[in-house]
Amino acid sequence: MSGAPRASGSRPAVVANGLADRPVRLVDPGATAAVRRGAQLPRLARGLSRAGVPVALLVLWQAAAAYGGIDETVLPAPLTIFNAFAELIRTGELQSAIPTSLGRSATGLALGAGTGLALG
Numbered sequence: 001m002s003g004a005p006r007a008s009g010s011r012p013a014v015v016a017n018g019l020a021d022r023p024v025r026l027v028d029p030g031a032t033a034a035v036r037r038g039a040q041l042p043r044l045a046r047g048l049s050r051a052g053v054p055v056a057l058l059v060l061w062q063a064a065a066a067y068g069g070i071d072e073t074v075l076p077a078p079l080t081i082f083n084a085f086a087e088l089i090r091t092g093e094l095q096s097a098i099p100t101s102l103g104r105s106a107t108g109l110a111l112g113a114g115t116g117l118a119l120g
Contacts, residue, residue, distance in 0.1 A: 058078050064070045065077030072080065088094035 061070070061075075062078050065072060065075070065080075070077075076084075085094070
């Protein structure tokens with residue numbers, strides 16, 4: 001037998017570097033750059049599809065609320081929520097409520113983390 005050591009089968013045995021009898025392939029750096037440029041379109045398409053799903057859900061939600069499919073008292077339309085948000089910012093109510101909300105969040109985090117650490 002010649003070449004790399006062989007195991008019981010016909011495949012070469014694994015050598016310390018894992019490269020027993022494997023051909024070395026040289027790659028043209030210019031070709032890899034062209035492949036990378038060509039790969040941008042699928043990346044862009046993936047990005048659009050990832051952004052498209054939430055946008056489509058918002059559009060469907062708005063349409064369902066506008067045509068009476070969803071009760072506004074249970075789940076207001078996205079535009080209603082956005083308008084209320086803009087109004088709270090304009091009047092300053094949102095800014096005055098932020099310290100209270102952050103304080104409650106910090107209290108909850110401290111209680112949860114303390115309980116988790118105590119219970120292990």
